[in-house]
Amino acid sequence: MTSEKSSELNSQHESQIRSHQPVMLEEIAQCFATVPPGVVVDATFGLGGHAKAILKANPSVQILGLDQDADAIANAERMIANDASLHGRLTVRRIRFDSLNTLLEELSIKEISGALFDLGVSSPQLDIAQRGFSYRNDGPLDMRMDQRSELSAADVVNSYQESELVGIITDNADERFARRSLERLLLLDRLRRLRIWLK
Ligand SMILES: C[S@@+](CC[C@H](N)C(=O)[O-])C[C@H]1O[C@@H](n2cnc3c(N)ncnc32)[C@H](O)[C@@H]1O
Numbered sequence: 001m002t003s004e005k006s007s008e009l010n011s012q013h014e015s016q017i018r019s020h021q022p023v024m025l026e027e028i029a030q031c032f033a034t035v036p037p038g039v040v041v042d043a044t045f046g047l048g049g050h051a052k053a054i055l056k057a058n059p060s061v062q063i064l065g066l067d068q069d070a071d072a073i074a075n076a077e078r079m080i081a082n083d084a085s086l087h088g089r090l091t092v093r094r095i096r097f098d099s100l101n102t103l104l105e106e107l108s109i110k111e112i113s114g115a116l117f118d119l120g121v122s123s124p125q126l127d128i129a130q131r132g133f134s135y136r137n138d139g140p141l142d143m144r145m146d147q148r149s150e151l152s153a154a155d156v157v158n159s160y161q162e163s164e165l166v167g168i169i170t171d172n173a174d175e176r177f178a179r180r181s182l183e184r185l186l187l188l189d190r191l192r193r194l195r196i197w198l199k
Pocket residue numbers: 022043044045046047048049050051066067068069072095096097098118119120121122123145
């Protein structure tokens with residue numbers, strides 16, 4: 001990636017952080033305001049909006065923030081570096097939350113005071129076209145939340161058997177018209193690649 005492209009992505013990311021509105025912020029802060037002192041796991045740290053609100057609402061907790069996305073963790077590390085009040089109160093790790101038990105053992109944390117799972121995609125994942133999650137923005141069919149993953153969505157749609165893809169859409173997307181959706185997806189991907197090739 002050129003340095004111009006990378007700084008364009010960074011400034012896109014910074015403006016996302018500023019305009020980010022976490023869902024049910026007040027309600028979540030209230031829920032965690034009364035949990036006992038100790039560690040609260042934010043299993044889907046994202047831009048850290050919930051984590052910051054919880055730390056403010058409950059001065060007796062520390063947050064262990066997890067995310068599989070490199071950008072989310074880089075942002076969290078910048079947040080910690082720039083805000084002394086977070087030192088000792090916010091720790092972040094780039095892992096999938098299904099490895100939480102192992103991480104808690106590694107950190108010798110025997111019990112936690114609470115956990116938050118805000119499942120879904122984050123606003124930068126949707127809004128930064130290169131991440132490939134958006135229908136609105138023109139970008140590659142990538143969709144990897146963890147950028148270290150080997151398979152992008154384009155690899156999957158172009159290398160799996162059609163029957164496997166129909167199964168994935170039916171099982172995971174609760175989609176009654178899986179075959180029709182798949183045909184549209186494949187057509188869109190072919191058009192996208194044709195357009196890139198024509199450029
Ligand atoms: C809806 S956003 C969270 C927003 C966050 N609560 C905030 O206030 O900014 C979901 C985040 O969870 C992360 N995520 C999704 N599945 C994950 C998993 N299995 N393990 C770790 N992180 C995951 C995504 O990368 C994304 O950053």
